[in-house]
Amino acid sequence: MTPADLADLLRATAAKVLVEHGLDPAVLPDEVSVERPRNPEHGDYATNVAMQVGKRAGTNPRELAAWLATALAATDGIDSADVAGPGFLNIRLAAAAQGAIVAQVLAAGASYGSSETLAGTRINLEFVSANPTGPVHLGGTRWASVGDALGRILTVQGAEVTREYYFNDHGAQVDRFAASLVAAATGAPTPENGYAGIYIGEIADKIVAAHPEAPTLPLPEQLELFRAEGVELMFAQIRESLHEFGTDFDVYFNESSLFESGAVEQAVTKLKDSGDLYQKDGAWWIASSEYGDDQDRVVIKSDGNAAYIAGDIAYFQNKRARGFDLCIYMLGADHHGYIGRLKAAAAAFGDDPATVEVLIGQMVNLVKDGVAVKMSKRAGTVVTLDDLVEAIGVDAARYALVRSSVNSSIDIDLNQWTSTNNENPIYYVQYAHARLSSLARNAVDLGVSVENPDLGLLATEHEGELIRTIGEYPRVVASAASLREPHRIARYLEELAGAYHRFYGACQVLPKGDEQPIPLHTARLALCEAARRVLANGLELLGVSAPERM
Template structure:
């Protein structure tokens, strides 16, 4: 049987995914050789690192999953698998534990192969092809152009950009899109507020306040000196056109400085002026997806899982907001996107069913639509909430946060928590240059590794190529822990993309930094004084370079810098 399975795993590629494939293929061969049903095996096998390293490098419960289904006790199946797996050159030993767990230990050469794989692939290590060939439209932030980006939008700017990077690392062709809400009552209130400021009057009821309104109003008057003498309609149109343009320019500048750039800025107003909304409404009427009642046209959204039917054309003949949403989804699909991701705020829960119902009403697959809902962000300093912005008046903005802690700390902190949960940002903590601060902890590990390589060069130590190093010498417990942690990166990136959870990458990087620090405390890398450079020194330098590379790759995915010195 060993001869039959010898091609399943080679020493040059021993990632958790490769081990999972090995276990499944081995189980297939074991069951088949005994005339047992191989269809009971899952499509993918779970291979995980046990919490207690004394239990082995990796563990799987496959025998417990399928033993009884195959007509054999799980522990007996585990014994057969252990015997077969032990003959693999990449496996040092396999133990059966409890009712049928398999604990695997890798051969030293196999662990070294993980280091080799990292250094052979450098910047692309961890990348995969989960979404190869898929075109993804990722719409996020899309804040109304009526004021600076607040903390909720700032969270989406960080998480959305990171998610785009994660999906791209899995082969997707991602278009980052900002839906520019330049139609509707909020723009009317913004224009009213600008005009009031230009006249020296207080902001109208329901309008916008803050120093930024005065700044934009003054800039409109400066650029259009005759504006205040224009007839009312022309005055309003000038303030609308110029004021909204100035506000949106500032929003784009803030996003760019935050490290978030968009491929497309889509104007909501274009859906109305181009006739796209009217055309889509007529299509839905003709298909029977709309019905007329109480003077309005309604979408039969309850037919597709929504909690109530939605008004598309109001009884005054004006389109409701969902009319633009439907036309916008049609536009995305006609542009060739096969997955439309929307990242919306906590007050948009109803949009999940609504947008899927819109897709279904268009005779499209509702699964082309995915809606991610993000929760609120709160700032805390000295144990007290931070509520006021000097410039925006009533909210804390992106610029406030970046001004307080910098881009890297702001982005990393907003990304590292699941968007499903509200997050409290402790300004005092993320301003510290200590290991208590997660972003400092990760960046410092990268800087320390970069410094280590510079020190080796200054000492005349030649690391050479990874092919020249004897990586089988990396058999210390802490070396093994670090190597196996590095080997998890492809799985982490895969999961982060599949689950739309870039925070997994941040938490993983903290794990890498911790493993590296423990390794460095236990294993001397550079020899003191004039001690002779040993093959172990060279092997450890290769391991350190692999750790630096993984940290750099992970930080790149998050859009956070990887400093070489701090």
């Protein structure tokens, strides 16, 4: 019996009890809360439903809890139900009911934890979207890990997810990039506010190798050539780095296409016609403050050029025109103002602002021997995705970046994440999976299988803890999807690995010496296979490997 099954049972039992005592069951919530007590001695699960609805139903919460306890105690699968405090209900499941969780995992396999909650929902998930002017830095790398994981999590909840990279190939930063390449190719100093680093020289050399005449062309032609070729080469490197990191996209969308196709002009015209754009100081402003933004924003500057928000507005329109129900933007720490302006733009177009979600990721710092690492070997000024992968590997990098809430800054300690001990979170989780895989191989050699296990034999404290932890997985995945918080998966996997290690230390799984296999060995092996399966499923959602040997 999973927590979800128990919640359904509790609601049905509570409704029946209320009716039996002449009270209205309409006071019950759609979903009854079920939690695991901090102290296992209090029971397997606890609920405060009696306290939540007792007074509204017209009875004392503790009295309602007592009625529920009596009814539940007579229910199959419930070992005991006891009232605590002002109306808490502590519940213990029968061993067979707990064992049913193991059977569910073994039957579902790779689909355990999946649901159809978001079926029919089309989601555009835009993340990374680093400018094509340099390698992906640590902030973008964080989104490469978190965004990819979120896409996987939303998908297993039934959503149709399109992973999208917004390619910023229009604007002043690309002009500076082109000028920096020209300077590198001609031996001139890097222009003010230009880009430096070994990678600039490498790209310039490739362009000159393909176009020997480039350094002698007139400046306008030089800039045009180095801009087009440089952006293409830089983005090829970005895509390769992301692919090797395990992050690929369904759509690469060029910002320039919005201007070339007239989409920006059309969006601006539509807002002018609706009265949501007004003129002031020679510029056109969107009245975004009327839709919840903290101020109005310039859309067309006084010189007639489009401000950055003009492309954002047209881009949102494009996404909606492609049929997406929800547009999730994953942006850096310096983009907090985009939350209000994007939602305001949606409202100005007559859309529900809820069709826009903006997630803001905080800074990432690299630390070694207690000292911050700030310089890249190739980029010169910032630490990049490639630097992080070279230092600790893909699995550790992805896991380190995804295991904390994006709302908090994180320090990645290179010493910790390259260690092979339990202080390294990814080692701790992957080692649990490898240990379980080794156990399965040894079981084959000993002739022990998981066929027809008697799961009612799993009745010890450590077996129960492991089973209940496994049973939490679907709820954790659902929560990670609804809250857009993939770090919940990582923290859960560490909890599951800990429950397994404690179980393994207390319970003999396989026969030793001349012992013959008995039903308890089969039951425990089935439990171990369920734990291994859930670890593998969770690591898959994070884009991290589940090694069978370490």
